[in-house]
Amino acid sequence: METLSKLLFNQCSRFMIEEARPLERYLFENHFVRPCEKDIIRSLGNYQNKDGGFGHGIESDFVLPNSSPMATSVGLRHLSKLDHHEEAMEMIKHAxxxxxxxxxxxxxxxxxxxxxxxxxxxxxxxxxxxxxxxxIIDKFWGNPSAELIGYLYKYRHQVTRLDVDDLLETAIRHLNETDNFESFHEIYCYIDLYETLPAKQANRIKKKLTVAIGQLVNTNPNDWDTYVAKPLDFIRRSQETFGMAMADIHKNLDYIIKQIRNHGVIKPNWSWREEYEAQWEIAEAEWTGLGTLLALLALDQFNRIDKT
Structure with a gap:
């Protein structure tokens, strides 16, 4: 089984430390180099507004400085993994x-x-x-509402006005009553919800998530240079495989190694250069940092990096 060579891993490491934006750099360092969770939290603080929401381009495809639910879902996705820190919990409270x-x-x-x-x-x-x-994203209710409901359920002791149990029932019903799935981004959000729930509640959506992923996952490596949902796009949000074949997962890992060998990093396979050329140059670099980080985390999860 092929692994990412130490030489290529070191090359990616230099890119992450020298060229990625601070958030992804600290996430990389925290996993591969040194514990730096408080650096991650401080970096996230740069994206949080006084109203508690997140903005300022934390989601690199829109640079709106003001708060939005979508940007806030990104902030909470990170903070929910750091909630053993008082500073993170204070930020979660405001969000x-x-x-x-x-x-x-x-x-x-x-x-x-x-x-x-x-x-x-x-x-x-x-x-x-x-x-x-x-x-047009809002055609699919669960993106980001399903994910946000998961955080409200997890931090329900901070919720003062909304009925969290009713919101969760709405999310579960919306998923379980759907038979034909069109948006893999919506399912990513449901996986994030799944990960926040206790086992009894999570099991209520696991079967339908498996169905949805079976419909949406693209297992053809010839298509992976285009914007499709690959096996690892689902797994990186959960330890569950949701019925996907391990052979397809390892093909996806092989594809990542090939991409890094050919390009040195993982670049986005989409663009909006024609609309905003100067800003796209910045966004492309930021997405390259995130894409490379996620690739390295996936390879490490499956022991596909040679660190010797």
Whole structure:
């Protein structure tokens, strides 16, 4: 079984330390180099606004400085792994308050971004349509509402106004009543929900998640240079394989090693250069840092890095 050579791993390491943005650099260092969880928390603090929500381009495809539910889901995704730190819990408390303040009762959840996302550089799929009151991403309710509900359930002691149990039932019902799945991003959010729940509740959605992933995962390596959902895109959010074959998972790991051998890093396979060329150059570099980090974490999870 092929592994990422020490030479290539060291090459990626230099890139992560010297060229990735601070958040991904500290996440890399914390896993591979030295414990630095407080550096991660401080880095996340640069993206949190006074209202408790996150913005400032933490999700690199839109640079809106103001808070949004989508950006806040990214912030909470990281903070939920660091909640043994008092500083992280304080940030989580303010993020929960923000989510309560902007909750949409008519939607029983949230829309991804506010209208002022249009005033800043962004990928076309994040354009807010004033006629519908949402982006095209919001066609799929669970992205990010399912994920956000998971954090509210986990930190329910911080919730003061919303019925967390009712929200969870809404999320579970929405998933279990769906038969044909179209959005792998929505399922990523449901996997994040799954990971926050106690076993009894998580088991209520595991079977349907397995069905959804079976419909959405692309197992053809010839397609992986395009924007499709690969096996590791689901696994990196969970230790579960959800019925995916280990042979396909290892093909995906082989593909990552090949990409690093050919390019030295993992670059995004999408672009919005035509809309905002200068800002895309920044976003592309940030996505390269995140993509390379996720690739190295996946390879390490399956013992596919030669560190000797």
């Amino acid at each position: 929960v308050a923000y989510l309560e303040n902007i909750y949409r009762a008519d939607r029983k959840g949230w829309v991804t971004v506010p209208e002022d996302v249009n005033d800043y550089a962004h990928a076309p799929w994040w354009t807010f349509d004033t006629s519908t009151g949402m982006t």
